[in-house]
Amino acid sequence: MTLLLGIVIFGVYSAALLAIGAVGFTLQFGVTNVLNLAFGSILTACIFAEYGLTGHSTNLWIAMAVGAASGAVLSLLIGHVVVGAFLRRGATGFGIAMVTIAISLMVQFGLEAIQGPDILSYSAGSQATMNIGGVVLSSGQLTTIIVAVLAMAAVQVLLRMTKFGLAMRATAADVSLARTCAVSPARTRAVTWLISGALCGICGVLLGIGEGSFSASTGSDFFITLAAAAVLGGIGKPAGAMIGALIIGIVSQAAAAVIAPSYKTIAAWVILIAVLVLRPQGILAEFAADRELVA
Amino acid sequence: MTTSPGASHPAAGETALAGSQARPPLLRVEGLACHFGGVLAVQDATFDVRHGTITGLIGPNGAGKSTVINLISGSTRPGQGSVRFNGDEIAGQRPHEIAHRGIVRTFQQANVFGGLTVLENLLVGAAPWRGERVSAALGRKQAWSATQSGLLDQAWDILRRFGLEGIANDYARALSGGQRRLVELMRALMAQPALLLLDEPMAGVHPALAASIADRLLEMRDAGMTMLMVEHELRLVEKLCDPVVVMARGTVLAEGSMAELQSNQEVVDAYLGGGGGG
């Protein structure tokens, strides 16, 4: 019983961490149409930035604010300025993906060159814990879940309830048509880079502090699972990314408990492949040709 | 080669709103040219669109009608020539900048945001994007329910006028081709355009629906809206448009009412005599 509760609670925790990043990633792809493979490295850079700016022991909320700010700035810089320059020269989707890989490697190895291959660690602050039916959850993990719920709600409100969100969805669906509706794609994309970058930074900081230690490759490792959650839900669909994260989170915890921990990752990927066989465009996709940003 | 606007068809002036001859035209296209590769799609096109008219744009396939619409709306950049809107030069501006000025278009192939509901499609079309601030978007201060209730009212109003409030919350991709046309038209109306560019708004639409669309367009004109419409169906053109601009091989052949054009031998030879639009 405790084990089952543990699967659910820590599945939700894993999902929360994944979802914050996955929603940012999928939002970014949906609106800008850039497959940003540097997302993981930007995530790492945000942890480094937060660690460097506020030091080791810090208030989690301040840390997230710093992470969000650095993520927004980095994302805008890399996505809008650098990648944008290539887009304006007519680079194609594959070429752009390669550019983002190059950026990813530069960021990762740049951080490694500055910091060295050593890992960095947050000092072990003694976190408050709470016991839920025998399952011990730390305050940091609880905060992560709360932040994820808030972030998901905020994204939903943004996309559903605001004119800017509508502009994002319109841009995602059909850029040229959006233009004729007086939507400025450039500005919509710029703000999307900012918002998705902020989510990336928050995710990074929560990941770094949650794991206690990190290195220049932390984000790249995490990015693979994060991207899987986004693809599972249907790339470009924030709601899909949330569902994808939840599935991956709970399945991997269940696999660890029921099968064996080393099958954790395998189980998540088996689910991913199975879903994509049945629904090639992901869980929330309805029409393959219709790119959109369904909230 | 080109017909001098305002001089050759006094009849048009009579059917237009009183006093419109005294006002400068809403849109003045002069010497517009555009080529794709080595092929001249439009050469030296010159005509006016006056306030309160539905100006027709007809001609055989490949005459350059849709290209003219693209050039005016900014989808295609002109090689040379001038497009003046309310006296301002807009040739070469980007589509969303031109849209900001109040020139809104529809497409030959009905273009809707499939992933958005009908109501949301209309809201995207709403004009006041220029007021949108990034900070406001981030702060989510502009929730629909609060400051934009006016837009919602407007959208529902248009939906009711078209009798389509029943499908307001359907996703646009689930609609029939004719319904998409209507959504596109309604979205264009949301912007309260100063000039509406219609690229074959009746193509592929069930005749009954086409008649209904035609009635809406006339209502809109009577309410003072100006339109430039490309259309193949000459009976519709005759019913809706005055004046009518005839294009052939990328250039303007003649301009006038349908009655005048039908008596113009050059036009009949080039187009009308050929059995209408094919």
Added chain:
Amino acid sequence: MSRGGHRARWSAAHGARLALAGGLGLTLAACAGSAATGGGASPAGASATLEIAAFSPFTGPNAPYGYFQYTGCVAAVHAINAAGGVTGHHFTCTIVDNRGEPADAVPAANNMVASSPHLVGIVDGDSGLMSATVPLFNQAHIPDLSAGGDVQFDKNIYPYFWRTTPGDDVAGYTLAAYVKFGTGFTRIAAVFGNDQAAQGNVPGLVSGARHLGLHIAVSESIALDQTTYATEVQKILAAHPQVIVTESDPQTAGVLLGGLKQAGWTGPIVGTSGTLGIDYDKAAIAAIGKAAYEARFVRIIQYAQQSGLAWQTWKSALFAAGSLVKDPASDETAIYAELPYDHTTMLALAMLAAHSTNPVTFNPYIEKITQGRTVVHTFAQGKAALAAGKTIDYVGVTGQVSFDKYHNSAGLWAAENPVTNLPEKLVSARDVTAAEGH
């Protein structure tokens, strides 16, 4: 465990030195080629100078290992010659460069055997080549004292092969031996990352636990780099272990140890030598705090002495060997230099005990000089004891040697405190042999 994995364990402790020594080794090899160099003053006379070959890579990426082999040999030869040698013979060390590649090693071995009439012993430390070269040495009846970790030599069948360093899979047995003889606990949770290096410990741990009457309460192989191991931790603690034995990369360890702390685990944690390194320390301290890390964590590593007569003698020989040793200060705690030092000394003592420099005669004495009654720590001590008619047990700088029937001795191990880096408990070769069930 892979060759790389084995070395990685040591490179964590000696990385800087290896890098430094690497350059020196290359220079040295370039100058020396494969010709003999004087290991000590060798007076011309009726007695030929006997050769000990340092058979190792002296070029290529593993060149530092060649340097260590040569350094240990040179220091031992210096001490042996200073104590008068063996039956009038003095010794010298020969560099034989096998380049660390089987394709180069086999011709190098053949050439060495064919062209060195006074070759009486080989010291090698090169994992990965042994199945190609050891049979050649055996066929030539040249004793080979090895520091290589190749697992297939755990059950070695060659009489001229001897190894005083553990096979790469022995680490698992040392963990069981430590739990049995060092803690008294009986219920073990085995928690290892699912990478090859970490999993290499599991068979030895499980088998050792069986031989020693311990119970593996739960064995979890965990996927690396997850964001939480809460479910795994729940399973582990549900089995009520008394001690957790673990190896994983630092990042994984940080999350795992943090999860254990969060779930309330306050028992001891035993790490392998794979947990060596500043990154692991940082991650662990971040997860459970420095005080808990110091109080409750130990790692079982191969132990190099840094005190006592054996070590003092080794150290002075190292410094006295002159220009042949480039960096004695950093070599004095390098186990890969200490091993060939002991190996060379053992070869000479075996000759003394057998009263012969003929390998066929003295080869069996390599084991006998570790089984006698009088413990000796240096060549000079051994020579004196043998001269006095005693049997000797050589306990050199790398500790007690206890050959099993496969001519393997696991060497000396210690449970080291991760914060102070001091040994808390020693795990002897005999303890490990017990875990191995021999």
